[in-house]
Amino acid sequence: QVQLVQSGAEVKKPGASVKLSCKASGYTFINYYIHWVRQAPGQGLEWMGIINPKADRTTYAQNLQGRVIMTRDTSTSTVYMDLNTLRFEDTAVYYCARGPPGAAKAFDVWGQGTMVAVSS
């Protein structure tokens, strides 16, 4: 079955970086985009960006430009999300989600989420 499996929880200090992974299975990896969405405790969903694994193209949320990098490894069907210069307000559950190619599509499969806590 189609699955996105994410890496485990992280605890980081302010100013550090975190790199999360999202491993896809059950479908042809390069045929679907991967989005990253985060959710701070008790808050709503925030879109962070998207990677097109086939073209290796990315688009990031405007408020995260310069702090986030999304990459992919087609040999392992894995997408990575690197967030640097962490702040307390980056504490959140981070989800990866699959999207069909093209704009304005719904996110049809989600990973289980990864908790990132930023604490001194």
Add this chain to the structure above:
Amino acid sequence: SYVVTQPPSMSEAPGKTARIPCGGNNIGGKSVHWYQQKPGQAPVVVIYYDSDRPPGIPERFSGSNSGNTATLTISRVEAGDEADYYCQVWDSNNDQYVFGPGTRVTVL
């Protein structure tokens, strides 16, 4: 950037109909997707492209979109429908995806 609005909460009695609005400037000209999120779980798409229902989603869930408001309708509300619901659109002007702030639906 494109702004989407939702009421923070609403409640409905079992068996009744819940209508969850999602507001935005000429949102009727965009494709709206709806997600259900239960506590401790990842979101699940319940309506896509305004009114299409993915396999496995009950027919009680329906959607519409016109003018400045898109609406998710849950007919014959059940206790299991208690969740947060988020609408989502693509802001074509800025190539950004936008979620509404979410509506918590409580079943009385």
